[in-house]
Amino acid sequence: MGRMVGGLTVFGLLLASAIAQPNQNDWDIYSFHINSTVSNRYATTVITSRVANRMQESKEIEFHVEIPKDAFISKFRMYIDGQPYDGVVKTKEKAQQQYTQAVSQGQSAGIVSSVGRTLEEFRTSVNVAANKKVTFELTYEELMRRKHGKYELKIHARPMQPVRDFKIDVYMHEKAGITFVDIKGGLSTKELANAITKTQEDKEAWVHFYPTVNQQTNCDGCGEQGLDGELIISYDVQRDNGFGDIQKADGYFVHHFAPSSLPRIPKNVVFVIDRSGSMSGRKMRQTRIAMVKILSDLDEEDFFGLITFDSEILYWKEELVQATSANVETAQGFARSIQDRGATDINAALLEGARMLTRYTREGSASILILLTDGDPTTGVTNRGTIQENVRRVIAGQFPLYCLGFGFDVSFEFLQKLSLMNGGVARRIYEDSDADLQLKGFYEEVANPLLTDVTMIYEGGTNLTQTNFSQYYNGSEIVVAGQILDNNVENFIPQVVAISVRRKVTFTEADTGPDPIENTTDSVLQRVWAYLTVKQLLEKELLLSGNEKEKVKNEALELSLKYSFVTPLTSMVVTKPQEGDTEVLHKPEEGKPHRNRHRGVGSTARKQGTLMVGSSPISRTGIAQMAPRSFHPELSQLNRGRHSSRFPALEDSSAHHQSQVLPGPPAHPGVAGLPGVPSSSGSWFVPISLDDFQEEIDPTLQPPPVLDEMDYEEFLEASSDSSPPVTVKHRFWIKSDGPSRPLCFDIPGTVVLKLFHHPSRELYINGELDSVMYGGFKKIVIRVGSDQRIEVDTEWITVQKGQTVSYYRGLDPIRSGSATIIRTDKEIDIEVEDIRLVIYIHQKDREVLLWPVFRQIPSESNTDGLLVLKAAVYQISQRVPLTKVKINKSEVEVTDAHAIDYSLGSHRSMPCFHGSADQILPRPLSHFLVNQL
Ligand SMILES: *[C@@H]1O[C@H](CO)[C@@H](O)[C@H](O)[C@H]1NC(C)=O
Ligand SMILES: *[C@@H]1O[C@H](CO)[C@@H](O)[C@H](O)[C@H]1NC(C)=O
Numbered sequence: 009m010g011r012m013v014g015g016l017t018v019f020g021l022l023l024a025s026a027i028a029q030p031n032q033n034d035w036d037i038y039s040f041h042i043n044s045t046v047s048n049r050y051a052t053t054v055i056t057s058r059v060a061n062r063m064q065e066s067k068e069i070e071f072h073v074e075i076p077k078d079a080f081i082s083k084f085r086m087y088i089d090g091q092p093y094d095g096v097v098k099t100k101e102k103a104q105q106q107y108t109q110a111v112s113q114g115q116s117a118g119i120v121s122s123v124g125r126t127l128e129e130f131r132t133s134v135n136v137a138a139n140k141k142v143t144f145e146l147t148y149e150e151l152m153r154r155k156h157g158k159y160e161l162k163i164h165a166r167p168m169q170p171v172r173d174f175k176i177d178v179y180m181h182e183k184a185g186i187t188f189v190d191i192k193g194g195l196s197t198k199e200l201a202n203a204i205t206k207t208q209e210d211k212e213a214w215v216h217f218y219p220t221v222n223q224q225t226n227c228d229g230c231g232e233q234g235l236d237g238e239l240i241i242s243y244d245v246q247r248d249n250g251f252g253d254i255q256k257a258d259g260y261f262v263h264h265f266a267p268s269s270l271p272r273i274p275k276n277v278v279f280v281i282d283r284s285g286s287m288s289g290r291k292m293r294q295t296r297i298a299m300v301k302i303l304s305d306l307d308e309e310d311f312f313g314l315i316t317f318d319s320e321i322l323y324w325k326e327e328l329v330q331a332t333s334a335n336v337e338t339a340q341g342f343a344r345s346i347q348d349r350g351a352t353d354i355n356a357a358l359l360e361g362a363r364m365l366t367r368y369t370r371e372g373s374a375s376i377l378i379l380l381t382d383g384d385p386t387t388g389v390t391n392r393g394t395i396q397e398n399v400r401r402v403i404a405g406q407f408p409l410y411c412l413g414f415g416f417d418v419s420f421e422f423l424q425k426l427s428l429m430n431g432g433v434a435r436r437i438y439e440d441s442d443a444d445l446q447l448k449g450f451y452e453e454v455a456n457p458l459l460t461d462v463t464m465i466y467e468g469g470t471n472l473t474q475t476n477f478s479q480y481y482n483g484s485e486i487v488v489a490g491q492i493l494d495n496n497v498e499n500f501i502p503q504v505v506a507i508s509v510r511r512k513v514t515f516t517e518a519d520t521g522p523d524p525i526e527n528t529t530d531s532v533l534q535r536v537w538a539y540l541t542v543k544q545l546l547e548k549e550l551l552l553s554g555n556e557k558e559k560v561k562n563e564a565l566e567l568s569l570k571y572s573f574v575t576p577l578t579s580m581v582v583t584k585p586q587e588g589d590t591e592v593l594h595k596p597e598e599g600k601p602h603r604n605r606h607r608g609v610g611s612t613a614r615k616q617g618t619l620m621v622g623s624s625p626i627s628r629t630g631i632a633q634m635a636p637r638s639f640h641p642e643l644s645q646l647n648r649g650r651h652s653s654r655f656p657a658l659e660d661s662s663a664h665h666q667s668q669v670l671p672g673p674p675a676h677p678g679v680a681g682l683p684g685v686p687s688s689s690g691s692w693f694v695p696i697s698l699d700d701f702q703e704e705i706d707p708t709l710q711p712p713p714v715l716d717e718m719d720y721e722e723f724l725e726a727s728s729d730s731s732p733p734v735t736v737k738h739r740f741w742i743k744s745d746g747p748s749r750p751l752c753f754d755i756p757g758t759v760v761l762k763l764f765h766h767p768s769r770e771l772y773i774n775g776e777l778d779s780v781m782y783g784g785f786k787k788i789v790i791r792v793g794s795d796q797r798i799e800v801d802t803e804w805i806t807v808q809k810g811q812t813v814s815y816y817r818g819l820d821p822i823r824s825g826s827a828t829i830i831r832t833d834k835e836i837d838i839e840v841e842d843i844r845l846v847i848y849i850h851q852k853d854r855e856v857l858l859w860p861v862f863r864q865i866p867s868e869s870n871t872d873g874l875l876v877l878k879a880a881v882y883q884i885s886q887r888v889p890l891t892k893v894k895i896n897k898s899e900v901e902v903t904d905a906h907a908i909d910y911s912l913g914s915h916r917s918m919p920c921f922h923g924s925a926d927q928i929l930p931r932p933l934s935h936f937l938v939n940q941l
């Protein structure tokens with residue numbers, strides 16, 4: 009093994025010099041390691057970069073990395089010629105003094121930091137003599153936050169060169185036990201798949217990412233500059249008892265509380281949506297899309313209100329109403345019609361939203377107020393202090409207020425204060441193509457309250473972090489840290505008291521016998537405590553003024569200094585070997601987009617040349633990062649070629665359709681009138697959305713309930729229940745054998761359908777129907793054997809090969825194993841072995857639905873599934889007073905109906921005979937239902 013690695017390294021070296029030469033000939037990063045240790049959900053990451061000056065003269069060598077925003081840098085060290093130079097954390101003022109002194113001597117440049125969506129930049133540079141080496145070592149720490157039921161460790165790597173010794177090592181140790189570890193992100197794409205290894209045991213897990221130089225230059229999104237992307241490691245831990253997981257050591261404790269087996273608390277939520285002029289265009293559009301989706305996710309037990317505001321307030325309804333499907337539907341109509349106009353009266357809108365909630369009281373429920381705005385108050389009450397006071401007075405601690413700030417025109421600090429004063433948090437929504445997903449993602453974090461009035465009690469504890477939480481949501485976690493008085497574990501009694509629906513519940517520590525005394529020097533718990541305490545003091549400081557503010561500030565400062573955290577109150581001073589050359593590192597402020605905050609401050613002419621100001625765009629989006637950015641001209645050509653010649657804009661004309669030819673090997677003689685359809689799949693299934701055939705629904709039929717981990721029998725039983733909730737039905741049709749009309753039937757939403765199954769080859773295609781109004785498929789999964797899986801949803805293509813999962817969103821072609829996937833705006837063309845599947849992306853209103861059609865299938869006869877049904881053979885046996893048709897040997901009653909044909913690039917409505925799925929399909933519908941994708 010060792011020898012093999014050696015061989016690879018030599019090869020890598022050759023490649024590296026060949027590639028790195030053209031634009032990076034003065035220095036060489038010969039080693040770049042990222043080592044992350046996660047223990048008790050606290051991650052300590054060390055980035056080590058070793059660089060050699062290959063020139064015959066001294067050179068300014070730069071170190072430039074991106075670290076998560078929530079992290080605190082705790083250590084920075086350079087080794088020059090074996091000599092260490094440590095950064096020292098000082099108060100901001102002291103650091104500034106030292107800095108200006110150095111600046112006045114014309115010796116230094118500020119470290120440029122800027123803020124991106126999830127990352128901050130760290131840069132420094134140092135002068136290195138000819139043929140000498142420098143090692144940069146940066147350590148940062150962060151407490152993992154549980155969101156949507158998982159923790160995410162994000163590691164960003166952009167060494168700016170291919171590096172022959174490149175390693176990312178992650179070690180996780182969780183006493184509670186690790187339930188899963190998933191790897192995604194832009195560095196987890198197919199070319200890099202075999203560079204990743206993952207090992208997971210009960211309480212430990214390891215992830216190693218060792219790409220070769222070849223992989224670093226040839227992967228998607230890589231190039232001459234080597235890797236640039238994120239590795240995202242998500243995981244969760246075991247949660248057996250409701251009390252959670254409490255660690256005690258060294259006089260400190262950290263309590264992770266995240267019970268999940270609790271009933272959901274019905275919620276009352278009011279959305280206050282800014283529709284002022286500044287929201288116009290994409291922001292407004294994305295808000296509408298997000299609101300339509302969010303509304304459809306409301307639970308039927310929830311009550312909700314919807315207000316939009318500019319200088320005036322527009323209600324959907326003046327009071328809260330229950331989230332019945334009828335109400336949700338009309339609210340969605342309202343949400344779709346929100347138009348931008350006018351100024352921003354945040355005060356009036358928030359007060360009205362709060363009043364709606366306070367007027368409506370319901371025992372055993374949880375109220376939530378959500379504000380979405382993109383600007384500062386411009387009309388009505390505009391004084392921010394007054395607004396804050398007004399809102400605090402009306403809310404009076406009764407429920408949390410969450411403020412979502414859209415873009416950067418809004419004073420984030422104002423929203424932050426507003427939220428913190430009212431037990432909530434503020435979030436920024438980044439103006440980007442995924443803004444609607446950000447909005448929805450935030451909503452999902454608070455969608456399922458499980459507890460209210462959570463009080464964490466620690467008898468025998470002191471210096472506790474926040475202990476009272478107004479609400480606890482499913483998928484999140486409450487973390488409290490503190491000290492144990494006199495390190496007396498015997499007298500330390502933790503307890504959680506909260507309200508679950510209408511009951512008071514108490515959680516106590518399970519009696520696991522005496523804890524194994526861990527009086528280690530391991531200071532992780534202490535650092536978790538310090539980290540949380542500093543974060544919370546900084547928030548608290550925001551809300552205070554005068555002496556109190558100073559006091560809290562000093563407390564935070566002292567802790568930052570003691571634990572050597574670079575926080576907004578401290579700076580790190582880096583003294584370099586040359587003539588006391590100094591740099592100062594500040595933690596940048598949130599709310600300043602990609603701006604260099606210290607640019608030019610004291611930059612001398614000499615240094616300006618070496619400072620890379622005008623920052624390269626930091627990943628504005630953690631998400632966009634995942635999409636591969638490389639461009640393959642030849643594939644793209646192919647792509648375009650296909651689009652134009654094979655599927656020329658399929659307009660609504662059947663004459664047009666007939667003229668189309670399917671190039672390439674004809675798999676089967678095509679069916680006349682339909683382009684390239686194999687005759688054996690003489691069936692077409694066409695979903696149709698509720699609003700298309702609303703008037704045609706037989707009113708005597710009970711709408712079936714949403715299927716949720718039920719088998720079909722249960723589903724049938726449940727549908728005979730007296731008051732099932734309404735769900736969307738999808739209408740499918742089967743082409744008829746002769747010239748007569750197709751037959752059609754309905755399948756309710758949120759079931760998974762067997763589309764295709766090729767047993768001898770272990771090839772499966774399943775599709776999940778959407779439950780929202782517009783229907784269609786929301787996800788289609790293709791599985792080949794046991795180790796390849798392709799999942800297509802309306803946003804992403806997820807390709808899993810073995811242990812590696814890659815996510816794609818762009819239009820770049822994807823190759824993985826035996827599959828080639830080509831995506832355009834309108835369709836996704838997937839070739840796997842000798843199968844070709846086209847998934848049309850139909851746009852309906854603003855919703856997207858997927859529709860799969862085979863272009864080529866193998867000729868074997870033992871295939872099964874909805875996509876390969878034979879054309880229906882039937883005779884009309886009676887037309888009046890009722891229509892009856894004879895299918896197989898049985899007589900079936902049908903009605904005249906319409907279905908929409910989505911099996912082409914465009915959709916059209918056509919008449920069909922409608923009956924029940926069980927009667928029309930050659931086998932019972934249950935045969936085509938599967939449990940999971
Ligand atoms: C990573 O850091 C940990 C803790 O400092 C250390 O024990 C471990 O050896 C390091 N791993 C590697 C591969 O350098
Ligand atoms: C909470 O989330 C878990 C999975 O994350 C899920 O199994 C459970 O049903 C959820 N509970 C409620 C009440 O939503």
Ligand SMILES: *[C@@H]1O[C@H](CO)[C@@H](O)[C@H](O)[C@H]1NC(C)=O
Pocket residue numbers: 463475476
């Ligand atoms: C936390 O809640 C408890 C009981 O609800 C209350 O007695 C206590 O004062 C609260 N503590 C803080 C810091 O708000």
Ligand SMILES: *[C@@H]1O[C@H](CO)[C@@H](O)[C@H](O)[C@H]1NC(C)=O
Pocket residue numbers: 258259495527
């Ligand atoms: C345990 O830790 C405490 C506090 O750090 C210390 O005073 C005590 O001596 C330690 N005990 C042992 C057995 O190491």
